[in-house]
Amino acid sequence: MTHSVHVADLRRTFKVPVREGGLKASVKSLVKRRHKQVVAVEAATFDVTAGEVVGFLGPNGAGKTTILKMLSGLLHSDSGVAEVLGHQPQRREPAFLRRIALVAGNRSSIAWDLPALDSYLLLKALYGIPAADFLRRRDQYIELLELGDIVSKPVRNLSLGERMKVELVGSLLHAPEVLFLDEPTLGLDVTMQRRLRTFVQDYNREYGATVLLTSHYMADVVELCERVIVIHRGRIHYDGGLTGLTSRFASPKTITVVGSGFPSDLDGITRTFGGDVVERLPDRISLRVPPDQVGAAVSYLLGVVKVDDLNIEDPPIEDLIVRVFNEAAEDPPVPQEV
Amino acid sequence: MGLGRYYLAEARNGLVSEFQYRLAAAIALLGFLIEPVIYLAVWRTVALAQGGEVGGYDANDFTAYYIVWSLVRVMNLALTPYSWEWRIRGGRLNEFLIRPVHPFHRDFAFFAGQKPVWIAIWVPMAIILWITYSPDVELTIARSLVFFVSIWAAFVIRHMYLFTLGALNFWTTRTSALFELSIAFELLLSGRLVPLSLMPDWVQRLSFFLPYRWTFLFPIETMIGRLSWPEIGVGLLAQVGWVAVLALGIKLVWGRAIRRYTAVGG
Numbered sequence A: 001m002t003h004s005v006h007v008a009d010l011r012r013t014f015k016v017p018v019r020e021g022g023l024k025a026s027v028k029s030l031v032k033r034r035h036k037q038v039v040a041v042e043a044a045t046f047d048v049t050a051g052e053v054v055g056f057l058g059p060n061g062a063g064k065t066t067i068l069k070m071l072s073g074l075l076h077s078d079s080g081v082a083e084v085l086g087h088q089p090q091r092r093e094p095a096f097l098r099r100i101a102l103v104a105g106n107r108s109s110i111a112w113d114l115p116a117l118d119s120y121l122l123l124k125a126l127y128g129i130p131a132a133d134f135l136r137r138r139d140q141y142i143e144l145l146e147l148g149d150i151v152s153k154p155v156r157n158l159s160l161g162e163r164m165k166v167e168l169v170g171s172l173l174h175a176p177e178v179l180f181l182d183e184p185t186l187g188l189d190v191t192m193q194r195r196l197r198t199f200v201q202d203y204n205r206e207y208g209a210t211v212l213l214t215s216h217y218m219a220d221v222v223e224l225c226e227r228v229i230v231i232h233r234g235r236i237h238y239d240g241g242l243t244g245l246t247s248r249f250a251s252p253k254t255i256t257v258v259g260s261g262f263p264s265d266l267d268g269i270t271r272t273f274g275g276d277v278v279e280r281l282p283d284r285i286s287l288r289v290p291p292d293q294v295g296a297a298v299s300y301l302l303g304v305v306k307v308d309d310l311n312i313e314d315p316p317i318e319d320l321i322v323r324v325f326n327e328a329a330e331d332p333p334v335p336q337e338v
Numbered sequence B: 001m002g003l004g005r006y007y008l009a010e011a012r013n014g015l016v017s018e019f020q021y022r023l024a025a026a027i028a029l030l031g032f033l034i035e036p037v038i039y040l041a042v043w044r045t046v047a048l049a050q051g052g053e054v055g056g057y058d059a060n061d062f063t064a065y066y067i068v069w070s071l072v073r074v075m076n077l078a079l080t081p082y083s084w085e086w087r088i089r090g091g092r093l094n095e096f097l098i099r100p101v102h103p104f105h106r107d108f109a110f111f112a113g114q115k116p117v118w119i120a121i122w123v124p125m126a127i128i129l130w131i132t133y134s135p136d137v138e139l140t141i142a143r144s145l146v147f148f149v150s151i152w153a154a155f156v157i158r159h160m161y162l163f164t165l166g167a168l169n170f171w172t173t174r175t176s177a178l179f180e181l182s183i184a185f186e187l188l189l190s191g192r193l194v195p196l197s198l199m200p201d202w203v204q205r206l207s208f209f210l211p212y213r214w215t216f217l218f219p220i221e222t223m224i225g226r227l228s229w230p231e232i233g234v235g236l237l238a239q240v241g242w243v244a245v246l247a248l249g250i251k252l253v254w255g256r257a258i259r260r261y262t263a264v265g266g
Helices: A023-031 A064-071 A116-127 A131-144 A148-152 A160-172 A190-207 A218-224 A242-248 A266-273 A291-304 A317-329 B003-020 B022-049 B059-076 B081-089 B103-133 B141-167 B176-189 B201-207 B217-223 B229-260
Strands: A003-018 A034-049 A053-057 A079-084 A100-104 A178-182 A210-214 A227-232 A235-241 A253-260 A276-281 A284-289 A306-313
Touching: A003 A064, A003 A210, A034 A064, A034 A210, A034 A235, A053 A064, A053 A218, A064 A079, A064 A178, A064 A210, A100 A160, A116 A131, A116 A148, A116 A160, A116 B003, A131 A160, A131 A190, A148 A160, A160 A190, A178 A190, A190 A210, A190 A218, A210 A218, A218 A317, A227 A242, A227 A317, A235 A242, A235 A317, A242 A317, A253 A291, A266 A276, A266 A284, A266 A291, A284 A291, A291 A306, B003 B022, B003 B103, B022 B059, B022 B103, B059 B103, B059 B141, B059 B217, B081 B141, B081 B176, B103 B141, B141 B176, B141 B217, B141 B229, B176 B201, B217 B229
Parallel strands: A053 A210, A053 A227, A100 A178, A178 A210
Antiparallel strands: A003 A034, A003 A079, A227 A235, A253 A284, A253 A306, A276 A284
């Protein structure tokens, strides 16, 4: 299997000036400056196979975007190995930059004052895109994203969602093999988010492109990524499938039973199997039990309750992620030099 | 990718951008053109008060000087370190760094593309000044050709040293003060404020060893016929030399600067 991305022991620190508030501290800082070394990424190691879609999850400041910036050549690493399509990103060779694209939800690289069509022509010249390919891709993307005459208006007159769409079209005109998406759906409404996700899925399928994505919206990750990398305080805490994440962190499952003849002592059930009662209605109960007790709990309920319907649910991915972050927070913090 | 094709496309966008803000461009240009008109009024008055001549320039020479000056100024406009500061501090450089072409080319081509609009707005002003003061200048084809080459070389030089200054933002993110200092040097040592023959001898001598003279005084004096052909040859060589020195400087500074980029905010 071919690796699009290879990362080993990657580390990046930032030197950040620090001082306390107030005039005295301000005057003091004129003479003596203090700095703090903040570790943004520590010992990151992972590989990404060609065509894979990988989501980076982590709270603000976890190091997700820093990794994406190092892989796209914007940032130099302090140490470690980063290879994308066989190139060292930090060398920023044109041959490498022509094969990737970076889309950031909070930034636009399309000229603000011009209609997007003008910028697309510039990108055609910049990437040396053959005229036929350019027209085919441009028209295809415009149709898929239902942009219509939006591309004929100056970008400054577009809404956030429209800007994001014209941005995405521009970023994909040269058919990049690796696509870095940094919060691509930031600030967009649900419909627009869904449309962008579908578009990225289609692009990934049609071109076999590798996609690395950061997002705070779990729906982005759940719909797009089979694999997630969870980062907290610069360290990778989990790398694997979404389903694996559930079992790894052993989150309780929710058993919902619709029926009659529920035992009066539900607390006794939860004491036996662990967990707690989520909901108690005359015709329905919901219990949260540890994954290893689900089988036993269901057997017991089927034995004592007249069951009309039974449903077992994994915990919402949001809950799971909070759990992962909480667990990560209990780890010793990454040393910071002052 | 053909760099030439990219240059044309970027220059076209620069041109089209100017069309988007016609009024803003006209007002900005007016601001630039007020500067030489003030200098012209002051120095014509001084020359007439001094018996008709000061520093080898009479009222007629000053008129020709500042009319050509205004064109050179328009041609010399380049991205300032202020913009670099804005780009670097806000992480807006990301969009340029992710492209398979050096940001130097983007800015150069974009500003070059804007020149035709600026020159088109300059022409009526030059005609009005020419008719008003009727400077006695012999315009020859040969000198005009050299002038054409020298103002583009001047733009290259100015763009290069401002690019280098801008790159210093990677270290301080506050090079505005340095830029102000550079502008002060430029005013004194380039012929931007006054023709250098009005400045002390040591300033004139110093100006030969700095890039500023070759971006203002040299093209202007070439056009108004104050330089001999050997002097024009020296000037063109000096311009080529500065392009080479600054290209080396950019190569050295950029390679180190980019390592320090933190891509914040982007």
